[in-house]
Amino acid sequence: MANSIAEHARTLFIAGLRDAHAMERQAQEMLERQISRLRHYPRVEDRLRTHLQETAEQIRRLDEALTVVGEGRSALKDIAMSVAGDMTALLNALSGDAIVKNSLANYAFEHFEIASYESLLAMAEAAKQTSCIGLLRPSLHEERAMADWLADNLREVTLRHLELSAENIEASR
Numbered sequence: 730m731a732n733s734i735a736e737h738a739r740t741l742f743i744a745g746l747r748d749a750h751a752m753e754r755q756a757q758e759m760l761e762r763q764i765s766r767l768r769h770y771p772r773v774e775d776r777l778r779t780h781l782q783e784t785a786e787q788i789r790r791l792d793e794a795l796t797v798v799g800e801g802r803s804a805l806k807d808i809a810m811s812v813a814g815d816m817t818a819l820l821n822a823l824s825g826d827a828i829v830k831n832s833l834a835n836y837a838f839e840h841f842e843i844a845s846y847e848s849l850l851a852m853a854e855a856a857k858q859t860s861c862i863g864l865l866r867p868s869l870h871e872e873r874a875m876a877d878w879l880a881d882n883l884r885e886v887t888l889r890h891l892e893l894s895a896e897n898i899e900a901s902r
Protein backbone atom coordinates (compact mmCIF):
# COMPACT_ATOMS: atom_id res chain seq x y z
CA MET A 730 0.00 0.00 0.00
CA ALA A 731 2.69 2.45 1.09
CA ASN A 732 4.68 1.53 -2.00
CA SER A 733 1.83 2.18 -4.39
CA ILE A 734 1.25 5.60 -2.84
CA ALA A 735 4.94 6.39 -3.28
CA GLU A 736 4.72 5.15 -6.88
CA HIS A 737 1.67 7.33 -7.53
CA ALA A 738 3.47 10.30 -5.97
CA ARG A 739 6.45 9.60 -8.24
CA THR A 740 4.23 9.73 -11.35
CA LEU A 741 2.72 13.03 -10.24
CA PHE A 742 6.13 14.34 -9.29
CA ILE A 743 7.53 13.64 -12.77
CA ALA A 744 4.52 15.36 -14.38
CA GLY A 745 5.09 18.29 -12.01
CA LEU A 746 8.78 18.50 -12.95
CA ARG A 747 7.85 18.62 -16.63
CA ASP A 748 5.31 21.36 -16.01
CA ALA A 749 7.89 23.31 -14.03
CA HIS A 750 10.35 22.91 -16.88
CA ALA A 751 7.79 24.36 -19.30
CA MET A 752 7.05 27.14 -16.82
CA GLU A 753 10.73 28.11 -16.58
CA ARG A 754 11.07 28.15 -20.35
CA GLN A 755 8.15 30.56 -20.46
CA ALA A 756 9.83 32.63 -17.74
CA GLN A 757 13.00 32.76 -19.81
CA GLU A 758 11.11 34.09 -22.82
CA MET A 759 9.22 36.67 -20.79
CA LEU A 760 12.43 37.93 -19.18
CA GLU A 761 14.34 38.12 -22.46
CA ARG A 762 11.52 40.03 -24.12
CA GLN A 763 11.30 42.54 -21.29
CA ILE A 764 15.04 43.07 -20.78
CA SER A 765 15.41 44.38 -24.31
CA ARG A 766 13.01 47.26 -23.51
CA LEU A 767 14.21 48.50 -20.15
CA ARG A 768 16.79 51.16 -20.93
CA HIS A 769 14.93 53.75 -18.81
CA TYR A 770 14.84 51.38 -15.85
CA PRO A 771 18.43 50.22 -15.30
CA ARG A 772 17.80 48.78 -11.84
CA VAL A 773 14.93 46.66 -13.11
CA GLU A 774 17.04 45.60 -16.09
CA ASP A 775 19.89 44.50 -13.79
CA ARG A 776 17.56 42.53 -11.56
CA LEU A 777 15.83 40.83 -14.49
CA ARG A 778 19.21 39.94 -16.01
CA THR A 779 20.24 38.33 -12.73
CA HIS A 780 16.97 36.45 -12.62
CA LEU A 781 17.43 35.33 -16.21
CA GLN A 782 20.71 33.72 -15.17
CA GLU A 783 18.98 32.15 -12.17
CA THR A 784 16.24 30.86 -14.46
CA ALA A 785 18.81 29.11 -16.69
CA GLU A 786 20.20 27.43 -13.57
CA GLN A 787 16.67 26.49 -12.44
CA ILE A 788 16.11 24.78 -15.80
CA ARG A 789 19.40 22.92 -15.35
CA ARG A 790 18.29 21.78 -11.88
CA LEU A 791 14.96 20.54 -13.26
CA ASP A 792 16.83 18.64 -15.99
CA GLU A 793 18.96 17.07 -13.29
CA ALA A 794 15.91 16.19 -11.16
CA LEU A 795 14.28 14.55 -14.19
CA THR A 796 17.45 12.52 -14.72
CA VAL A 797 17.47 11.53 -11.03
CA VAL A 798 13.90 10.18 -11.30
CA GLY A 799 14.81 8.32 -14.47
CA GLU A 800 13.26 10.67 -17.02
CA GLY A 801 16.00 12.02 -19.25
CA ARG A 802 15.98 15.08 -21.45
CA SER A 803 14.40 13.25 -24.37
CA ALA A 804 11.17 12.99 -22.38
CA LEU A 805 10.92 16.78 -22.48
CA LYS A 806 10.37 17.10 -26.20
CA ASP A 807 6.62 16.74 -26.08
CA ILE A 808 5.89 18.99 -23.18
CA ALA A 809 2.40 20.36 -23.30
CA MET A 810 2.43 23.94 -22.16
CA SER A 811 -0.43 23.04 -19.80
CA VAL A 812 -0.90 25.32 -16.82
CA ALA A 813 2.25 27.34 -17.44
CA GLY A 814 1.12 28.02 -20.99
CA ASP A 815 -2.33 29.12 -19.87
CA MET A 816 -0.77 31.33 -17.24
CA THR A 817 1.59 32.93 -19.76
CA ALA A 818 -1.23 33.53 -22.24
CA LEU A 819 -3.15 35.28 -19.49
CA LEU A 820 -0.16 37.37 -18.47
CA ASN A 821 0.66 38.26 -22.06
CA ALA A 822 -2.90 39.49 -22.48
CA LEU A 823 -2.43 41.69 -19.42
CA SER A 824 1.04 42.92 -20.26
CA GLY A 825 2.56 44.68 -23.25
CA ASP A 826 5.13 47.40 -23.58
CA ALA A 827 4.13 49.05 -20.36
CA ILE A 828 6.56 48.53 -17.51
CA VAL A 829 3.89 48.73 -14.84
CA LYS A 830 1.76 46.03 -16.41
CA ASN A 831 4.84 43.86 -16.92
CA SER A 832 5.76 44.36 -13.27
CA LEU A 833 2.32 43.15 -12.19
CA ALA A 834 2.53 40.18 -14.55
CA ASN A 835 6.02 39.33 -13.27
CA TYR A 836 4.81 39.50 -9.69
CA ALA A 837 1.95 37.10 -10.50
CA PHE A 838 4.28 34.77 -12.42
CA GLU A 839 6.83 34.64 -9.59
CA HIS A 840 4.06 33.59 -7.21
CA PHE A 841 2.96 30.91 -9.64
CA GLU A 842 6.57 29.67 -9.63
CA ILE A 843 6.75 29.79 -5.83
CA ALA A 844 3.55 27.72 -5.58
CA SER A 845 4.93 25.25 -8.17
CA TYR A 846 8.17 24.67 -6.23
CA GLU A 847 6.31 24.39 -2.90
CA SER A 848 4.09 21.73 -4.44
CA LEU A 849 7.03 19.92 -6.10
CA LEU A 850 8.86 19.80 -2.76
CA ALA A 851 5.83 18.19 -1.09
CA MET A 852 5.61 15.65 -3.94
CA ALA A 853 9.35 14.91 -3.78
CA GLU A 854 8.96 14.05 -0.09
CA ALA A 855 5.86 11.90 -0.69
CA ALA A 856 7.62 10.12 -3.58
CA LYS A 857 10.70 9.61 -1.37
CA GLN A 858 12.85 11.41 -3.95
CA THR A 859 14.88 13.11 -1.27
CA SER A 860 17.85 13.73 -3.56
CA CYS A 861 15.63 16.09 -5.59
CA ILE A 862 14.85 18.28 -2.60
CA GLY A 863 18.26 19.92 -2.72
CA LEU A 864 17.66 20.71 -6.39
CA LEU A 865 14.28 22.35 -5.80
CA ARG A 866 14.86 24.34 -2.64
CA PRO A 867 17.41 26.83 -4.06
CA SER A 868 15.00 27.61 -6.92
CA LEU A 869 12.17 28.23 -4.45
CA HIS A 870 14.39 30.67 -2.55
CA GLU A 871 15.33 32.49 -5.75
CA GLU A 872 11.68 32.84 -6.77
CA ARG A 873 10.77 34.19 -3.34
CA ALA A 874 13.63 36.70 -3.47
CA MET A 875 12.52 37.83 -6.93
CA ALA A 876 8.89 38.22 -5.84
CA ASP A 877 10.01 40.22 -2.80
CA TRP A 878 12.19 42.46 -4.96
CA LEU A 879 9.30 43.12 -7.35
CA ALA A 880 7.01 43.98 -4.44
CA ASP A 881 9.61 46.29 -2.89
CA ASN A 882 10.21 48.10 -6.19
CA LEU A 883 6.71 48.38 -7.58
CA ARG A 884 6.13 51.83 -6.11
CA GLU A 885 9.41 53.24 -7.48
CA VAL A 886 8.80 51.71 -10.93
CA THR A 887 5.27 53.10 -11.05
CA LEU A 888 6.40 56.61 -10.07
CA ARG A 889 9.25 56.52 -12.60
CA HIS A 890 6.77 55.50 -15.28
CA LEU A 891 4.50 58.42 -14.34
CA GLU A 892 7.46 60.79 -14.49
CA LEU A 893 8.62 59.57 -17.91
CA SER A 894 5.15 59.57 -19.42
CA ALA A 895 4.54 63.09 -18.10
CA GLU A 896 7.80 64.21 -19.78
CA ASN A 897 6.57 62.73 -23.04
CA ILE A 898 3.32 64.68 -22.76
CA GLU A 899 5.33 67.86 -22.07
CA ALA A 900 7.66 67.18 -25.01
CA SER A 901 4.76 66.68 -27.39
CA ARG A 902 3.19 70.07 -26.54
Ligand SMILES: [Fe+2]
Pocket residue numbers: 756780784839842871872875
Ligand atom coordinates in the same frame (compact mmCIF):
# COMPACT_ATOMS: atom_id res chain seq x y z
FE1 LIG B 1 11.24 33.25 -11.42
